[in-house]
Amino acid sequence: MGSWHPECPERLAAIQDHLISTGVAPHLAYYDAPLASIETLQRAHASSYVERLKSSVPSDGYRSLDPDTSMNPHTLQAALRAAGAVVDATDRVMGGEIANAFCAVRPPGHHACKATAMGFCFFNSVAVGARHALEAHGLQRVAIVDFDVHHGNGTEEIFEDDDRVLMTSFFQHPFYPYSGTGSLAKNMVNVPLPAGTGGDVARKVVDDVWLPRLNEFGPQMIFISAGFDAHREDDLGQMALVEADYAYMTERLMDVAHQHANGRIVSSLEGGYNLSALGRSTVAHVRALARL
Ligand SMILES: [Zn+2]
Numbered sequence: 001m002g003s004w005h006p007e008c009p010e011r012l013a014a015i016q017d018h019l020i021s022t023g024v025a026p027h028l029a030y031y032d033a034p035l036a037s038i039e040t041l042q043r044a045h046a047s048s049y050v051e052r053l054k055s056s057v058p059s060d061g062y063r064s065l066d067p068d069t070s071m072n073p074h075t076l077q078a079a080l081r082a083a084g085a086v087v088d089a090t091d092r093v094m095g096g097e098i099a100n101a102f103c104a105v106r107p108p109g110h111h112a113c114k115a116t117a118m119g120f121c122f123f124n125s126v127a128v129g130a131r132h133a134l135e136a137h138g139l140q141r142v143a144i145v146d147f148d149v150h151h152g153n154g155t156e157e158i159f160e161d162d163d164r165v166l167m168t169s170f171f172q173h174p175f176y177p178y179s180g181t182g183s184l185a186k187n188m189v190n191v192p193l194p195a196g197t198g199g200d201v202a203r204k205v206v207d208d209v210w211l212p213r214l215n216e217f218g219p220q221m222i223f224i225s226a227g228f229d230a231h232r233e234d235d236l237g238q239m240a241l242v243e244a245d246y247a248y249m250t251e252r253l254m255d256v257a258h259q260h261a262n263g264r265i266v267s268s269l270e271g272g273y274n275l276s277a278l279g280r281s282t283v284a285h286v287r288a289l290a291r292l
Helices: 010-021 047-055 075-094 125-135 153-159 199-217 243-260 275-290
Strands: 063-066 069-071 100-103 142-146 165-172 188-193 221-226 265-269
Touching: 010 275, 047 075, 069 075, 075 100, 075 125, 075 221, 075 265, 100 275, 125 142, 125 153, 125 221, 125 265, 142 153, 142 199, 153 165, 153 188, 165 199, 188 199, 199 243, 221 243, 243 265, 243 275, 265 275
Parallel strands: 100 265, 142 165, 142 221, 165 188, 221 265
Antiparallel strands: 063 069
16 A cells, blocks of 8 residues: 555565574465455445455556555455455365464455445455355354454444354444444444553453354354554554453353354454564464464
8 A cells, every 4th residue: 555554565565584494384285365256355345345356456556545555566366365365265164174363354344335445445355254154154153352452343244144153343432433433233242442552451351351252143253353553562562461461361262162153263363563573473362273
């Protein structure tokens, strides 16, 4: 989105560097992300929106879609692969080929609404994956857990009338995108938290609010909108989580997945803009997923 923009290609390089330097990488299976099909995208997005994005690709330079979201000639391909990664991971996990998956993808997705790009997001990859699990694999109950510092307003908009999905989240409030506190939908478990909130409170939210609702719901698969911008070193948010908090949350979600979902988890990268903190937090998350 321009050399100044925090949602930059170096984010994925930082993740891979940390996976290598910590010795985690050799324990993982890597898969290239395919392009998402139009059919899978249309389960979460209006077909007119998908067409509009395709026709918005500039031949060079940038085309601005909102004040902090713009497309370059390669953005559409990247967004299609980000969503395609989550769909492919869902297929591999459902087929029993892999136990769980982390999708190291960008652009992120959880601000993308049915028919609107915003907040660095174009396609809501986790929403596309969750609908794929429901529609193509016949699941009846899927959970989406979002621990990004920003409220996943796009995911909420897509699923607030879909009782096959339970969404649990916490996010800094009041803060961008200034949503998440007005929903009356019973399947949305939103916990707004003030700036400065640290891991002790976040863990308590997980234990006392998320886990009882998740266990009551009994998801057959869990999707994670894994944003790491609630880290205390991340300047795009003002929360104060550390790597161990991401490991803790992931371990608790592993417990839920093993109790109800045969261990099935697909996690996808959302935010996380301090490159070192992003790399370290992702390693903590992936280590927990891989039980390393
Ligand atoms: Zn975020």
